Amino acid sequence: MEVFFLSARSLKRVHNDDPGCFDCRMKYLNWLKKVDEDFDHLKERDVNHDENSDNAMETDVDGGNKSDKCSVTEQHVKGDTSEIxxxxxxxxxxxxxxxxxxxxxxxxxxxxxxxxxxxxxxxxxxxxxxxxxxxxxxxxxxxxxxxxxxxxxxxxxxxxxxxxxxxxxxxxxxxxxxNLKTFDFDDPYSLSDMDYYNITGLHKDEFDIVVDSVVSMRESRIRSKRTTTALFCAKMRLGLSNSVLSTMFHIKDDKVVSRIIHQVTEALMKNFVPKHTGFRHVSRQTVLEQHQTLKANMLLTSNNQQVVVVMDGTYLYLQKSANNELQRRNYSTHKHRHLIKPMIITTRVRCLFAF
Known part of the structure; x- marks a missing residue:
């Protein structure tokens, strides 16, 4: 019977013929005195098992039963196959x-x-x-x-x-x-439609349309257009700081987040905004047929060829900016808060003209 030991520190096998230092050998001898005769029953069981195995092999050889010998061989082969x-x-x-x-x-x-x-x-x-x-x-x-x-x-x-x-x-x-992340916009399995809406403010189909429209923005080896667009939308919807966004999107530097937001803004202004906002992105006839309700025609027009637009000025409250000039410009002495008041021109149904 081969006897080997297992190192408690390195978990490596230590055989009888392996060299060892004097300190380790003395520790082993002291340990052997403490556990003397504790493992004798294991040695006796191994010896009995070896004797029974030898007797069984001798019986097979002396009996000359080829069928039994074949069955033992088949069982041995089946036991060695690595299948589950x-x-x-x-x-x-x-x-x-x-x-x-x-x-x-x-x-x-x-x-x-x-x-x-x-x-x-x-x-x-x-x-x-x-x-x-x-x-x-x-x-x-x-x-x-x-x-x-x-x-x-x-x-x-x-x-x-x-x-x-x-x-x-x-x-x-x-x-x-x-490669698992908190959420990954490049992985179609990681987020549901509601997750897209909670983070970006857009449903998954709408988000795909925005991503496909920013053709001028280049992809890098580390970040794709979907990830950068999602970061921009999360910034606009949640108003989180760049440090929090860098943690959420696994970006090491806050300055990289600021640069990504600037790049996405330029790409949207170049590719997306002219096709979806402004007075030139849609024809007059399309507005009359698809973006104007029957109730608006009956109450506000004298004939069916007049376009009804809605102009609304509202408050958008902002956080206090670190830029002193911008901080003074967006502070309202009437509301005593930092805000901007944009004028929105839109139709009755889902068509934005100007902001």
Missing amino acids: AIRVPRCTKSHRSCIVCELSDETCKVLSKQQRTLIFVKRGIFISEDARCCPSHIYNKQLNFDSLCQIRGTHFDKLVFDANRLEEIIADFRLIVD
Whole structure:
């Protein structure tokens, strides 16, 4: 019987023939005196086990029973195979139908390994390699959040994984956990539509429209257009300081947050604002047909060709600025607060002309 010891500090195996210093050897001898005869029953059990194993092997050889010998060999081989069976839910295995809506469509695309792994991590549902999905459920090469919630594991299978496959799954899980953030706008699985609205003030579809419109803003290796646009919208909606935003979006420096907000502002003023605000972004006929109510025509116009606009001046309260000049300009002696009073010109229904 081979005897080895385990180091209490380094957790390494220490064999009998390994060299050691005098201090360690004296500590071992003192410990051996304290625990003397405490492990004798373990030695006796190992000796009896070895004797029984030797007797069993001699019986097999003397008996000459080939069938018993073969069965022992088969059991030994089966015991050495590194496989494990796990009972997991799965969706349909059909190559023709979508795993989300279960409709047959010729435009369905095969899901990649990364997409199938993310579904298994988020929902615990196994997706086969031949599974397909409709293009309408995919945004930016990833399954969107609503489609992910609609997947149902209607069947249960016992999946057999070998050692290599388990190593791949564990590596994928570690990679996902390492890249996990508080919230990630680049990951379609991390945020729901309500989460988008609470952080940015826009629903997910509206946020996607804003991101697609800022074509002049370049993406970097670290930050994408979705992340920078979300940071700008969070600043406008929540009014948080740059230091808090840097913590939320995992940015190391507050100055980087200020630079991102400036870049997004320039991109929105160049690409988004001229197409969605101002008197030239929409025609007169479009305003009459889509942005004016019947009640406004009956009460405020003499014929159906007059446009009704609403002009409103309101107060927008501000925090006290660190800039002394700006602080003096936006302070109201009547309200005794820092504010601005913009004039908004809009139609009766969802059309902004000027601000």
